[in-house]
Amino acid sequence: MRRAFSAIVIFVSLFVAGAAVAQQSFWVQIQATPTLRDAEDAARRYAQTIPDVNGFRLGASGWYAVALGPYTEAAATDRLLDLRARAEIPGDAYIANSDAYGQQFWPVGANALANAPVAVPADEPAPEAVADEAPVAEAEPAAEPAPEPQPVLVEETRAEALASERLLDGDQRKLLQIALRWEGFYTSLIDGDFGPGTRGAMAAWQAARGYEETGVLTTRQRNALVQGYTDMLASMGLAPVTDAQAGISVTLPGAMVGFTRYEAPFAHYEGDEGVRVVLISQRGDKATLYGLYDILQTLEVVPVDGERQRRDSDFAIEGANDEIVTYAYATLADGAVKGFMLIWPQGARVTDAQTGAVSYEVDRRRALVLDAMRESFASTGPAVLDDNAGLDTATQSIDLVSGLEIRRAEKARSGFFISPEGAVITTTEAVDGCTRITLDESYEAKVTALDGDLGIALLMPVQPLAPMAVGELLSFEPRLQSELAVAGYSYGGRLSSPTLTFGKLADVKGLAGETTVSRLDIRAQDGDTGGPVLDQGGAVVGMLLASPSGDGRLLPADVGFAAKSETLVGFLTANGVPVAATDIQGALTPYDLSALAADITVLVSCWK
Template sequence: RAKEATSRFSTILTENVNIFSLDDGWYAVSLGPYDSAKAFEILNNKLGAKLISPDSFVTDGKNYGEKVWTAGSFDMTDLEKLSNNGTAEYNQNYTFDLNKDILDPSQSNNLLFSNLEELEPLEKAQFFESKLSDFYKKAVQSALFADGVYDSEIDGQYGPGTRKAINEWQIKNAYEATGFLTMSQQSELIKNYLNPLLESGLKVEKNILAGIKIPMLNIFKKPVKINPPIITYEAEPASKIKVFLISQHGDEYDLKILFNAMKDLEIIPSDGKKVLFRNSFELSGKNNELESFFTAVSSNNKVKGFGLQWPIEEDYIAKRLLVKMRLEFESIPGALRERRDANEDQNLNKYLGFELRRPTYSQSGLFIDEEAKIITQSSGLSDCPNITVNGIHKYKIVAENRGLDLALLAPQQVLKPLSFIEYTTTVPKIGEQVVLSSFPYQGKLNRSSLTEGTVRELEDLQGDKRKFRISIPVNPGDSGGGLFDLSGNFIGLHLAEPSTTNLDAQIVLKAREITKFLGEVGLSELKRSYRAEPLDLRQIDSMANRVTALISCWEQY
């Protein structure tokens, strides 16, 4: 059957025809790969022309096994030999694009060879809709909004507002009102949405240096700046839209370094989404003047992506261009930049050629519960207009005790920390070794650090027994850091004195005072720890790193 189907396909179709083996003894005959929009367009065209089987559908290919045949690669007699040879070497030279997660294979396994022709049109539309990515759903919502039938949030969630808009669009265009778009209807809707781009003049930019092929407006000529791994295009003459190509050799480690370097660039407004996935990231931001979107993917030892920045007054064209760019971004051979050494990793933002947003100052804090609330030193924070944690999440002060120099922070969105502190009621002894977990270099190391110290006195220099004194070297970001004993139990909060850099005069607020403060503001006390066995520093560092937060103060964010 595979032989018959592929022999027929390879003679009547111009697309790349492949055969993949499947675990259950079947074979998948595949066309492509394409980007998601193109795949659905080809599916509809081929079905309409009756060139492919009526039960054909779009998949991301994740459940495919080895590729055993490609059109023109060898004869069908060779395929028959391979199908009976368990030791044969197969050609698996294929890749998928940025939108490869369009379908969830775990949900489509049972439908892989089901007869979709037997489904009613509404059922078929519901099936295909369930496989759409959030991005594609946002594109549909944007198109409905542009058509004047949708006025809710563009969030990729199909609620009652989206269903109502789809119904209105279907009635307006003489379709049956089902609230679910068929593939051909989606193609028509998106095509109409993107039409203004064609009127503005569109081209495909093929940048051999970066190894990227991507649609752009004709108003973009040649690059104006190349700062590996970023190439910048500026429109001319009147538009202020900018396009950025991202290209470098590297893997998921390099992707993470690039994400950390880019998330504080001034070209990306702070109010937006900054998300790092296993092999990709998305950075977006918006303020009263401009909006930006950046994305990159790690694949085949290369990191590639793009960015778009535009002034708010050019939303109409820019947001359509963003949809077009995401749907048709293509990686071709080549990459712009190779990482040279570890020092370059740490200072990548110096190579990007853009200004960085910098906080006024940074200090440390500690997660105290599953709702990601934080305790830290309050000095100066009450005068801070914008507070973030770990450079991304917005926080606010919800309680303070000026006498203890203690502040309680809460996130302005729902968060869940990796872990939170557990304290011991055991009082440390004079001369006992302790460790401070903090961000001494104000976040430049991208993780907390441990510093070893010694308990000197069970009260502060003024005799306040709510605190104790330690001997430990300190840096500006240490304030609000957590002190732990050698069993990894939390014992106090470091309170920095700006006028005191004497390592023997460092003050710590006892854990029991923090627990008492939490009770006074209506919260549960800190979780108790009964751990008594000593841990090595690596174990303490791992535990402390999960509960220590970087707190930053910004004039504008």
């Protein structure tokens, strides 16, 4: 009787050559992975030293297999044992038939499933061909001893697997469920109870690996499942870390990140794989917590798209873009604000060939690390990073917050309020190609009207917005050479208020005689585009347009163009926006003119 837990050995005899029966193809399956990219990497790696490497999709499971073949059963057995003995393939490699294999992805364009099984593997010498000539009599060679039969490992029967399974203790049973969950087959409780959910997960794992779907793992299968999970854990190095200066204890992937520096209120942990952990430690109260919540969302490492949840004593932020996936958490603890951020590189981009939908391959290690961090995160007491911790050696820049880069818009232009409801007028160049538009970097806005010929765009805030003042459009044309000023964010929002750039009205028409624009003698910046052109009394006489481009001409730096106030009135009226007009001319002090400009001018930011 065969014993459970022992490898079951049978002996295979070689068939006599020339047997006139059709032979089934057999394969040495050496690896199975859940992602195509990992499978392609594995196939490419094995193909450098082993011939006959093929890659197949494993049925409908979504997994991918790397296998050698096709061989006859005897050749597959010899191949498996030989490569195992030379440690060229994993110890859990096994023999499979063609039933589990679907579409071939490696080598590209190949169809090895249609090939006849090979009796001699490619890297073994084939029998020499016999020359077509008369035989030469030779002495009879001495009889060779019969070849030793080769042992082949086969799986336990279901009854034997159940018998060995009964000897597992509670922790071992839970570990199997954890490993099945890691592999993506189990989603229920980790309780060590092998009910229908666990049995179904085991059967699905067996199918993905090309085993018989019994729903009961054999000893070898259990070892392979657990080994894959433990190898993954070892590669990440999950271990508890206590940062005494920050007053935080948390489990971190020590093989992936290590401490690099303090830059209050952050402790930075970084590594070579692009994974980053930032511990947050700051004196403060609820107001500090809420302020941190707002600040984090201005950082490049916290993408805009994702869930946000802020409560009385804590908050959680999730965000993802083409490059990273971020989770941030902070809470009030021991009279301070403490938390962490996990920043993980995004997986490979995948585009659906039929729908064009974009998704990303999931790195399942992130979920494991995040769960470990959330479960283990704790404050170790009142200790907190000093307000100046690390700042004496830190790189100082207005684009950085404690070593983390502030998110900057793709481009920043100007606009101005023209209605009490917060409607803003700007140029089409300011909003061209934007996936998201903000006013003063705080308020979302939508384009409600465009006129490409005039170069004018109308924006409305998504949420109600009450401006301090609105621009009043001058109802007549100013005199040539009169002094004017453009109000705009010349430096892309780096300054908190708009800048006034002074100039003169050079012509009431464009260079080609256009009557909808006027020409200015002024040295404006790109950031001023869309800003109001004001006379000395603060009336709006036009809107600064983007400099002409694409015609092969380069105009002098002091040439600018503005859409006239009457042009703006026509555009606004056509789009149902009431116009505040004035026919009063006056002279404000530079201080008063600057204050008026600050009230009506708005920073228009374009995000992509």
